[in-house]
Amino acid sequence: MREAYHVELGQLAEELANMCSMSATAMELATRALLDTDLGLAEQVIGDDAKIDDARSSCEEHAYALLALQAPVATDLRTVLAAIHAAESLERMGDLALHVAKAARRRHPNPVLPEQIRPYFSEMGRVAVELARDAEQVILNKDIDQARSLEEADDEMDDLHRQLFSVIMEKDWSHGVAAAVDVTLLGRFYERYADHAVSVAKRVVFVVTGRMPGYAEDEDV
């Protein structure tokens, strides 16, 4: 049983890593759609979201099968449950990329972002994609040090998010209320995406170290 368990757990890890890659691509394309006012890319992200949802269902079904057939206990049990939680976070990251793509589509052919704000989203997009790609590596390599580096990238995201808010709140904001509302929600989507990526990495750290991650709330704006 132990051997079968480890083979199946390895497959589950590969499925999760693949979900990281899919959510990273979704956020990469959604950010380009946002920055370049590219309707085709936005549509692609919107169309592809169902694939991430399917990958999560498949991951969850495999985890269920593993629980039912192998009845793991102790750390093995927690490992499979961590995988179920990670799949949920990754599906949510896909949804957040989808929201970005829908914002780009909703305002098309107009850009969503005022010119002044574009650099923040260019950076937030870069950090978000980096986080998802790092989480993929953490899953594949079970590299705890890399998991810790995700927290640094998440701090970078939080900094960008705070800077973004101070720009919106400045007295000389000249882009109107509608743009401020769009930028507020988009900023939150990127920040939540980063939180979920960190949560995925923490679950993997737990799988490797056996230490249960805390339930940190997301950062307040």
Added chain:
Amino acid sequence: MREAYHVELGQLAEELANMCSMSATAMELATRALLDTDLGLAEQVIGDDAKIDDARSSCEEHAYALLALQAPVATDLRTVLAAIHAAESLERMGDLALHVAKAARRRHPNPVLPEQIRPYFSEMGRVAVELARDAEQVILNKDIDQARSLEEADDEMDDLHRQLFSVIMEKDWSHGVAAAVDVTLLGRFYERYADHAVSVAKRVVFVVTGRMPGYAEDEDV
């Protein structure tokens, strides 16, 4: 084993129902803190959030113990996993109430909401608390019809959320960008809270009917 399993599952359901009650109270008090600019109530919600986090940990530990000791399969297994997911959603509802309370504290002694906007939040608060209380009843009574009525209340929340956005986006919005940003985020907190309450109810429907709920994305604003 079957008898022990059902006793433990009953205890797990009671813990989840108790978490519903705690998140309902948190949102009720947070909404009053927001509407009445009441710092004491805001502090109470902020201080009590750790209890909801603890309740989730406890719920999860009991579910893990149930899995490890009883090794349930088929529907029994899915039931326990549904409980783990429901506990996660309920903890998140507590976090969202916490965000509302923190917004009230951040702007104190000033009100967060322009007078014109207060009725929307009064209604959104009422619907949010109703949803959490209904989810509690669904868990305790396994009443599928009541679970479906949650979807109607969620539609009501989505309508309120849409109306709120049209008010913010109107040309005669006179409360400035900072208030628009606060209202945008607060509106999203209530809408997400409602989505999570519906998700809890759907999990319970699944436990009763054996039909797997879909993974609906949250509504776009």
